[in-house]
Amino acid sequence: SDHGPDFYGLARNTRRQTLTRGEAWTPPAHVGSGADAVTVFDPGFALHWRITR
Numbered sequence: 186s187d188h189g190p191d192f193y194g195l196a197r198n199t200r201r202q203t204l205t206r207g208e209a210w211t212p213p214a215h216v217g218s219g220a221d222a223v224t225v226f227d228p229g230f231a232l233h234w235r236i237t238r
Contacts, residue, residue: 204235
């Protein structure tokens with residue numbers, strides 16, 4: 186989307202990300218480790234979309 190960068194006066198991203206629909210999966214509770222660990226938002230349902238490159 187160009188709306189966010191345009192609104193905040195930032196450069197538009199030139200890279201693309203592709204979402205692919207597939208089998209349902211549950212994201213991990215945490216990503217990373219130690220001080221860099223991040224708690225993943227739990228939507229309360231299985232996800233069907235993944236980022237593919």
